Amino acid sequence: MKNVAVIGSSGAIGKAFLNQYLKDSSISNIYAISRTHIETNDERIKYIQMDITDEKSVENAAKTIKEKYLDQIIIATGILHTSSFGPEKSIRDISVNKFVEVLTVNTIGPALVGKYFLPLLNKKNKSVMAFLSARVGSISDNKLGGWYSYRASKSALNQVIKNFSIEIRRTNLNAVVIGLQPGTVKSKLSEPFQKNVKEGALISAEESVTKLFKVIEGSSNIESGSLLSWDGQVIKP
Numbered sequence: 001m002k003n004v005a006v007i008g009s010s011g012a013i014g015k016a017f018l019n020q021y022l023k024d025s026s027i028s029n030i031y032a033i034s035r036t037h038i039e040t041n042d043e044r045i046k047y048i049q050m051d052i053t054d055e056k057s058v059e060n061a062a063k064t065i066k067e068k069y070l071d072q073i074i075i076a077t078g079i080l081h082t083s084s085f086g087p088e089k090s091i092r093d094i095s096v097n098k099f100v101e102v103l104t105v106n107t108i109g110p111a112l113v114g115k116y117f118l119p120l121l122n123k124k125n126k127s128v129m130a131f132l133s134a135r136v137g138s139i140s141d142n143k144l145g146g147w148y149s150y151r152a153s154k155s156a157l158n159q160v161i162k163n164f165s166i167e168i169r170r171t172n173l174n175a176v177v178i179g180l181q182p183g184t185v186k187s188k189l190s191e192p193f194q195k196n197v198k199e200g201a202l203i204s205a206e207e208s209v210t211k212l213f214k215v216i217e218g219s220s221n222i223e224s225g226s227l228l229s230w231d232g233q234v235i236k237p
């Protein structure tokens with residue numbers, strides 16, 4: 001029987017991952033980890049409260065997991081805008097406070113998750129830690145500019161993912177660490193920008209997660225450290 005964890009289970013993509021795991025009867029424990037409490041009525045779901053920007057909170061969440069290993073860990077947290085700011089449209093919009101907040105949630109938080117959760121990955125069978133990243137974190141793919149802090153936070157996250165994949169190989173040859181590009185997904189995060197999305201390109205979180213599941217299932221040591229798109233393609237850094 002398998003154990004899995006979804007960090008950011010209150011978000012659109014995180015919730016869709018939870019629902020997908022619920023369909024799998026080979027999973028005995030599903031850890032739903034989020035800052036905001038979520039209601040569930042399935043006894044396989046164990047809720048853990050956690051703020052990804054608070055190291056003690058991340059450490060305590062990892063300690064709460066009593067099972068000795070996790071087969072899959074999904075990190076679906078992230079911000080692009082908050083109630084007080086949106087992504088930078090130009091150089092003029094760059095500010096220390098906004099930049100620090102975006103980097104703290106999108107890069108440092110996931111790095112802390114790696115610090116405390118990577119040791120929990122199953123060593124006997126294939127196990128996967130998958131971080132929701134973004135195509136806009138690819139420097140070679142950047143043609144439009146803008147969104148300084150979000151782009152930079154995801155480029156830096158992709159570097160952290162690569163580092164994790166290198167370090168974990170020394171202790172766990174069965175661990176795969178990947179970044180995922182989910183497509184343009186209907187969620188609170190994408191809501192202000194949905195009107196700019198081409199007809200047909202905006203997908204539901206359920207649709208995205210169905211595809212991301214296939215990518216996770218098909219991933220191996222060869223892809224470890226890479227950013228993979230929902231269609232399985234490797235996105236160049």
Ligand SMILES: NC(=O)c1ccc[n+]([C@@H]2O[C@H](COP(=O)([O-])OP(=O)(O)OC[C@H]3O[C@@H](n4cnc5c(N)ncnc54)[C@H](OP(=O)(O)O)[C@@H]3O)[C@@H](O)[C@H]2O)c1
Nearest residue numbers: 008010011012013035036051052077078132184185187189
């Ligand atoms: N939607 C898209 O089109 C799209 C495209 C590319 C990449 N992504 C990436 O996919 C991931 C998930 O996005 P989404 O679309 O599902 O957005 P969402 O619905 O807004 O979910 C964001 C999640 O991040 C959590 N979060 C934010 N700050 C946190 C903190 N300090 N501690 C713990 N949790 C925190 C939120 O928790 P609360 O409920 O507590 O706020 C929520 O669970 C993000 O990394 C995003 O960059 C999304």
